[in-house]
Amino acid sequence: MNEWDESVTLPAALQAGSCGNNCTDALDRLWEYLDAELEAPDTEVVRAHLAECQGCLDEYDVEVVVKNLVRRGCQEVAPDTLRVRIHEQLTIMRVTTTLD
16 A cells, blocks of 8 residues: 655645545545545445545545546647648757756
């Protein structure tokens, strides 16, 4: 299991009514959990916490809505010319940074 960063600030709703069952840990990993990027043990830890903690479950629900809104708003595909320009700029930045 990974060590989780303790520096995450809890949302105001959770600061007052925190359940004390690793809210910081669960919220720190929430986006990774939503994107199915956690390994099995970490996934189970977050899933179990969400089952126990209404405040974190509410935060999870908000993040799901945000994720769905972003997905819906990002349906356009960038033109090929823009993709080439971005790739060129990244290459220039990479070469410049390496040479400095």
